[in-house]
Amino acid sequence: MLVFRCPYCGVDAEETELSPGGEAHLTRFGPGSSDAEFSGYLFDRENPKGVHFERWRHSYGCGKWFHAARCTATLEVFGTYPAQTTEPPKDILDTLAKKRPGWTWRELGAK
Amino acid sequence: MKRYSAFALVREALNDHKGWSRAWADAQPKDRYDVIFVGAGGHGLATAYYLGKRFGITNVAILEKGWLGGGNTGRNTTIIRSNYLQDPSAAIYEKARDLYEGLSQDLNYNVMFSPRGVLMLAQTHHEVRGYQRTAHANRLQGVETEFVGPERVKEIVPIIRLDGPRYPVLGGLWQARGGTARHDAVAWGYARACSAMGMDIIQNCEVTGVRSEAGKVTGVDTTRGAIGCGKLGMVVAGHAGVLAQMAGFRLPVESVALQALVSEPIKPCMDVVVMANTVHGYMSQSDKGEMVIGGGADGFNNYTQRGSFQHIEETVRALIETFPMVSRLKMLRQWGGIVDMTGDRSPILSKTPLEGCFVNCGWGTGGFKAIPGSGWGFAELMAKGQAPLCDAFSLDRFREGRFIDESVAAGVAH
Numbered sequence: 283m284l285v286f287r288c289p290y291c292g293v294d295a296e297e298t299e300l301s302p303g304g305e306a307h308l309t310r311f312g313p314g315s316s317d318a319e320f321s322g323y324l325f326d327r328e329n330p331k332g333v334h335f336e337r338w339r340h341s342y343g344c345g346k347w348f349h350a351a352r353c354t355a356t357l358e359v360f361g362t363y364p365a366q367t368t369e370p371p372k373d374i375l376d377t378l379a380k381k382r383p384g385w386t387w388r389e390l391g392a393k
Numbered sequence: 394m395k396r397y398s399a400f401a402l403v404r405e406a407l408n409d410h411k412g413w414s415r416a417w418a419d420a421q422p423k424d425r426y427d428v429i430f431v432g433a434g435g436h437g438l439a440t441a442y443y444l445g446k447r448f449g450i451t452n453v454a455i456l457e458k459g460w461l462g463g464g465n466t467g468r469n470t471t472i473i474r475s476n477y478l479q480d481p482s483a484a485i486y487e488k489a490r491d492l493y494e495g496l497s498q499d500l501n502y503n504v505m506f507s508p509r510g511v512l513m514l515a516q517t518h519h520e521v522r523g524y525q526r527t528a529h530a531n532r533l534q535g536v537e538t539e540f541v542g543p544e545r546v547k548e549i550v551p552i553i554r555l556d557g558p559r560y561p562v563l564g565g566l567w568q569a570r571g572g573t574a575r576h577d578a579v580a581w582g583y584a585r586a587c588s589a590m591g592m593d594i595i596q597n598c599e600v601t602g603v604r605s606e607a608g609k610v611t612g613v614d615t616t617r618g619a620i621g622c623g624k625l626g627m628v629v630a631g632h633a634g635v636l637a638q639m640a641g642f643r644l645p646v647e648s649v650a651l652q653a654l655v656s657e658p659i660k661p662c663m664d665v666v667v668m669a670n671t672v673h674g675y676m677s678q679s680d681k682g683e684m685v686i687g688g689g690a691d692g693f694n695n696y697t698q699r700g701s702f703q704h705i706e707e708t709v710r711a712l713i714e715t716f717p718m719v720s721r722l723k724m725l726r727q728w729g730g731i732v733d734m735t736g737d738r739s740p741i742l743s744k745t746p747l748e749g750c751f752v753n754c755g756w757g758t759g760g761f762k763a764i765p766g767s768g769w770g771f772a773e774l775m776a777k778g779q780a781p782l783c784d785a786f787s788l789d790r791f792r793e794g795r796f797i798d799e800s801v802a803a804g805v806a807h
Contacts, residue, residue, distance in 0.1 A: 283701055284693075298703050302693035304647070321792040325645035325736060330633035331696045354648075354694045 291364045294375075303337035307368060307390060310356040325356045331355050333378060333385040335370060338362075351378065394589040397501055412757055416502075416581060417461075417588035422595050425621035428455040428775065430611060430628055431636060433598050435488070435761065437628035438583035438594075438754055439768025440775070442500075445590040447769075448776040453592040454622075456615060458599035462580030465630050467499030467601065467731035469761040470653050470668050470687040470696075472677065474511040474571035476538045478527050481785035482739060483534040488782060489766025491774070493688035496765060502582030505680070506576045510665040511547055511571030515540075516560035517671055521735060524566040538568045555741045557634040557714045560671055568722050573666060573677055579712075579764055603640040603750070610749040624774055625750045631696065631731025633754035642746045644735045645791050651690040652700035654708075654727040658682030666676070676719075684719060686712065690732060700729040732757050736791070738800035742771050742783040751775050751797050752788070 283369050284297045288373070310333040328334065334354050337346050343357065349367070351360040351374050361374045370391040395401060395414055405412050428444065431439040433455045444463045445451045457463075474495055474536040475486035492499075493506045522542075543555050546565045555562045584594055595617070602614035603625070612621035612733045627636050668675035673689040688708030691700050705727060713720045735741060735755040740763070740796050742753050753771045756763060770782030785797060 297701055317792060320644070325791040326643040327634075327647050329643065329644070329647050329694060330413075330638075331632070331635050331648075332693055336693065355696045357695070375666055 284357060284359065286338060286348075286359060286362050288346070289341045289345060289364050290346045290347050291340065293340070293343055295343055299340065299376065301339045301341040303339055306337045307333040311321055316343055322393045328336050328388055330387060333360075333387060335387065337365065353382070394585065394766040397503075404548075416585040417709070419452075420595050421619050422454065422456075422598065422615070423593065425612070426591050426593070427452040427622070428624045428626065429453070429620060429622040429680045430455045430626045431579075431613070432441055432464070432627070432629040433584070433594055433596065433766075434464045434628065434630065435462070435463045435580050436630075436756070436767050436771070437626065438587055438627060440581045440626060440753065440771045441587045441592055441768075442590075443531070443772035444588065444776060445592065445769045446773060450776060451590045453587070454620065455587065455592065455594045456598045456600060456613070457594070457596045458616075458649050460596050461584055461594060465732065465760060466576055466764075468653065468728055469576055469667035470675065470677070470685050471573040471576045471761060472511065472571070472668075472675070472687075473506070473574060473762040474568050474666075475536050475762070476511070476527060476566055476568045477529055477799060478511070478530050478798060480534060481738075481797050482799055483536050485766045485770060485782050486763055487534070487536050487766075487787075488769060489491045489763045490570065492765035492769065494570075496574075496579070496582070497796055498661065499588050500582040502578065502585055504582050505579045506572065506574040508570050509677075510549065510569045511668065512546065512568075512665055513544070513566040513668045513670060514686070515564045515566070516669065517793055518563070520671055522650050523561050523647055527566055538566055538567075539565045541565050549665055550663060550667055551698055552716055552718050553667070554715055554717055559714065560669075561623075562715070566688055567707060571666065576761060583768075584779040588631065600636065600639070604637070605640070605747055606691055606748075608748055610747050618744035623749065624775055626753065626771070627750065628753045630754060630756065630760065631733050633733050633752065637745075637752065638746050640745065640750055644741070644752070644756050644788075646733050646741070647691065647694055648696060648733050649691045649693065649727040650695040650700040652688075652727060652729045653685065653687045654705060654724050655665070655679070655686065656684040656719070656722040656724050659684070659722065667715075669711060669715055672714070674708040674711040674715070676712055676716070683725065684722060690734070696731055698729045698731055732760075734758075736800075737796040737798045740767070740786055740799035741788055742767065742774060742780075742786040743788040744774075744778075745788065
């Protein structure tokens with residue numbers, strides 16, 4: 283069973299206390315974007331076997347959305363961080379560089 | 394390949410059963426094939442079979458990273474039904490159910506198709522209306538289903554409790570011609586028929602890269618060397634996203650774990666398949682007497698082939714309420730499979746941005762029932778570039794907004 287530490291209230295919350303919210307750091311495309319950008323934003327997902335960044339909600343706790351870095355092949359949790367960001371914080375990237383050298387995901391950061 | 398028959402059985406009985414040959418050959422990879430399939434599960438093998446049978450293309454290899462039928466083909470709950478709401482779904486699932494009826498004769502291999510009937514319980518007023526609507530739609534689609542009341546439900550399933558405290562049974566959608574089949578035998582039967590046509594089934598051969606030139610697929614890299622191909626069919630269920638990444642495109646698919654479990658064997662008590670979608674549990678009894686139980690899928694990406702414990706708890710809790718007699722059963726085994734979910738809960742059978750590369754994925758939690766129909770249609774798509782059964786399930790339906798929305802229609806993972 284997955285256990286995440288909620289970055290807002292500090293509680294170690296297990297899976298039944300949380301709701302999964304899908305892929306994190308999606309760039310929102312709206313009016314003015316191309317068809318490919320818009321359908322990519324709506325439908326295409328990363329779905330990696332390995333390192334993944336996700337949104338989770340502490341539904342039965344503080345109720346806030348946060349982000350988590352997790353491995354989909356082993357269910358190892360690398361850390362959680364607040365949602366008000368466009369990329370993972372440095373300490374999580376450092377952990378990943380140590381634990382999963384050579385990991386890849388799609389390009390991060392604000393566009 | 395020797396034909397299986399009553400005569401062959403008698404002959405071998407007199408011969409100490411020493412004359413049986415292997416059902417299929419474990420082949421070594423050649424340098425090049427006309428068509429390569431990635432994934433020797435039900436859908437990949439069925440597609441290869443119909444490609445040979447209907448279109449005469451037999452220079453084919455089917456690559457499998459593990460063993461034949463060891464993925465979701467060997468991990469499902471073997472339910473076969475075609476009572477879907479949307480027309481494209483009803484067409485492909487009904488084609489599959491229809492082919493299952495004659496599959497043992499067609500393949501000369503007993504797949505133990507048992508048309509015992511599938512009953513989907515309506516336990517809320519919304520579900521009653523939903524299933525009545527599905528029954529009407531099925532009538533127009535030529536799929537034989539009917540909506541039945543609680544009395545008839547009790548006749549079909551005597552062990553059911555109609556007046557449960559939370560969700561009383563208000564009726565059900567009954568498909569008398571649905572049922573189950575032996576899942577391994579479906580894979581083995583298709584494999585034997587493919588092997589007999591001269592196709593190569595290559596196990597322990599994991600694809601590690603997709604080769605292309607000028608936007609056209611030319612082959613694959615594998616753990617057993619590079620293999621060239623004219624056309625490539627990706628039929629790998631949960632790992633569709635991983636393979637698509639190798640081929641350089643993305644899919645609207647996310648992989649999650651779905652679990653099932655079986656009880657200790659008991660005497661025959663239920664001769665149909667019952668699905669309770671509101672409370673998320675479904676159950677049938679195998680020929681060995683085990684109750685085969687399935688539940689809901691996890692909500693997050695997962696490749697571990699094991700699911701979360703609370704889903705078992707929810708499923709079993711729901712079933713005990715509806716079938717009080719199972720409350721003292723011990724569970725023997727539990728397992729998980731990785732299912733590839735699309736946003737509209739309908740599959741993708743499509744060309745891809747890479748020319749010559751085709752993808753068959755997104756069957757989510759309900760792929761087993763579709764194996765023959767999926768193979769029938771996908772073979773036609775790969776041979777001719779279009780197929781009536783598959784055209785609605787193309788990748789561009791997402792961009793164009795042509796969803797085949799079975800997630801809303803069924804209101805449940807299915």
